[in-house]
Amino acid sequence: MIELDNVAYSYGGGELLSGITFGLQPGSFHFLTGPSGAGKTTFLKLCYGALIATSGEVRLFDQDVRSMTRDDVAMTRRRVGVVHQDVQFLDHLPLADNVALPLTVSGRGALDEAANLKELLNWVGLNHRADALPPELSGGERQRAALARAVIMSPDIILADEPTGNIDWEMSQRLLRLLVELNKMGKTIMIATHDLALIRAAKTQVQARVLRIANRQLQLAGADL
Amino acid sequence: MKMLKLRPSEILSMLMGDPQADRVVPPTGFTARLTLFSAGVMAFLAVFAMALSMASGRLAQRWGDELARSATLRISAPQEQRAAQTEAxxxxxETTTGVASARALTSEEQRALLTPWxxxxxxxxxxxxxxxxEITEDDQGYDAAGLRLRLSAEVPGAVLDDHTRWRRPLVNAASKLRLLGWLSIALIxxxxxxxxxxxxxAALAANAQVIAVLRLVGAxxxxxxxxxxRRFTLRALAGALAGMALAMLAVALLPSAQDQASFLTGLSFAGWTWLSPLIIPxxxxxxxxxxxxxxxxxxxKGLR
Structure with missing residues (x-):
């Protein structure tokens, strides 16, 4: 689904990632960990086409990112749900409209999906907040709303960048359970986090693999966590 | 440019609008009003520039037409020689090429000309x-310098008053004025x-977050x-419509050109040209x- 072949990425200063070869298998559950600044966010951005590798090849759904047009990138985004740590919404629209935004921009009437939307909001426990504006939401509510928005198009892959970075432990657990449920429904999940407790908690619920970025390389971490 | 590849159906659907799409950009009251206002002012000015251009165009044409084919010969000779010199x-x-007809004004006509004074x-x-x-030229026109020479030899009291001398700079000025008017419209x-x-x-910069979010969710x-x-096009259209309407009202209220003052033709639209400002919005x-x-x-293009 997502394949990286000998990929390197450097910012102006120097190389951040180099020689990364990796393939994301359908239905897998991965954690991506490593020290702050190691390149977790960069790695995820390479995975959804927000950055283009300095060298090597990244293929999203069998298409080389470098040869993708801007519209191709937009179409790919509809198949990859992304959740950021500092998730952004359209602050002037109520939560329900924000969650339905991917449907709106892809020309699928939000009206036809009203039942789905309600069910989805229920699932993330935000039904009672449907009319709230994003700035009125708490950190946990924002993360769950972001997850709802990321999955409303029923994407094949969900990439989450520090989804629990701003929320308390209990809320983290709740978000993790939602992600595990999605994985059980067949979605491919990758979560970047440096919260080892979260990884340990996940391992009791799902067969998760842990990738570690260190010294510009991506390694499969042992089962010793 | 890439944007010009839009198909008519796309433009139509854009103008019809998608209420959902309209909502994704937050309403911005202040810039909206400024855009409306400026478009209105520009349209207002454009209507005046257009009226000016058309009026000076009419002026140039009228002066050109009315004066183009006529000249006057004045014979100031002592009373007793006047008839003979007129004959000469x-x-x-009659023997000058380029002169279609020449006719001595009758004393009644001369008196009519002088009555106002x-x-x-x-x-x-x-x-x-x-x-x-009164001399009327044919299409080729006559050689004024040659005619003057012949007249000075044969009719010493004759003075040829060729209207071109003062007509040309006026027509020139009117044409330049028209050009300036169109230039003003282009500049406006x-x-x-x-x-x-x-x-x-400014709106795009203010909405950077909106754009990033839309891009992230696959827009x-x-x-x-x-x-x-869509928003800016409709604002400009609405503003320009209002400005044009006000300007046309103002032009309509200008005092109309009287016949006596046709020299200064009215700075207004005439006949079908009243429709021409409609193109401004x-x-x-x-x-x-x-x-x-x-x-x-x-x-x-700056963001992926």
């Missing part, structure tokens, strides 16, 4: 007024394009650009469309 002058004129009761006959001969629209580009850039560039382009909308489209494309 007419003979000269002397009043009807003055005995014009007893005054030593010169004899006038250029300024409108610049202003709308600035406003659109295509066309969708994002449309939300802005359309041009304003097109200018806004192109300017916003370009600004949006440029901004979007």
């Amino acid at each position: 002058a007419l003979r000269v004129l 002397f009043g009807p009761d003055v005995p014009v006959d007893s005054l030593p007024i010169p004899q006038l001969i 629209f250029a300024a409108m394009a610049a202003m709308i580009t600035l406003a659109a850039n 295509r560039d066309t969708y994002i650009a449309q939300a802005f382009v 359309l041009i304003a909308a097109v200018v806004a469309f192109v300017a916003t489209q370009a600004a949006a494309r440029k901004t979007l």
Whole structure:
């Protein structure tokens, strides 16, 4: 689904990632960990086409990112749900409209999906907040709303960048359970986090693999966590 | 440019609008009003520039037409020689190529010409007024310098008053005025394009987060650009319509040109030209469309 072949990425200063070869298998559950600044966010951005590798090849759904047009990138985004740590919404629209935004921009009437939307909001426990504006939401509510928005198009892959970075432990657990449920429904999940407790908690619920970025390389971490 | 590849159906659907798409960009009261206002002012000015151009065009044409084919020969000779010199002058004129006809004005006609200055009761006959001969040119025209030479030899008292001498600079001036008017219209629209580009850039910058979010959830560039382009196009159209309506009202209220003052033709529209300002809001909308489209494309290209 997502394949990286000998990929390197450097910012102006120097190389951040180099020689990364990796393939994301359908239905897998991965954690991506490593020290702050190691390149977790960069790695995820390479995975959804927000950055283009300095060298090597990244293929999203069998298409080389470098040869993708801007519209191709937009179409790919509809198949990859992304959740950021500092998730952004359209602050002037109520939560329900924000969650339905991917449907709106892809020309699928939000009206036809009203039942789905309600069910989805229920699932993330935000039904009672449907009319709230994003700035009125708490950190946990924002993360769950972001997850709802990321999955409303029923994407094949969900990439989450520090989804629990701003929320308390209990809320983290709740978000993790939602992600595990999605994985059980067949979605491919990758979560970047440096919260080892979260990884340990996940391992009791799902067969998760842990990738570690260190010294510009991506390694499969042992089962010793 | 890429934006010009839009199909008519896309433009139509853009103008019809997608209420959902409109909502993704937050309403911005202040820039909206500024854009409306500036488009209105520009349209107002454009209508006047247009009226000026058309009026000076009419003026140039009228002066050109009325004066182009006529000249006057004035014979100021002592009373007793006047008839003989008139005869001689007419003979000269008849044999001049380029002169279609020459006719000595009757004393009644001369008196009619002088009435406005002397009043009807003055005995014009007893005054030593010169004899006038009206010359009408044919299409080729005559050689004024050559005619003057021949006249000076044969009719010493004749003075050829060729209207071209004072007509040409006036027609020239009127044509230049018309050109200036059209140039002003072009400049007004250029300024409108610049202003709308600035406003659109400001709106795009202010909505960077909106654009990033839309991009992240899979919106295509066309969708994002449309939300802005539609808004600015409609604003420019509405503003320009209002400005045009006000300007046309103002032009209509101008005092109309009287016959006596036809020299200074009215700065107004005549007949069908009253319809011509209607094109101004359309041009304003097109200018806004192109300017916003370009600004949006440029901004979007900067992010993936």
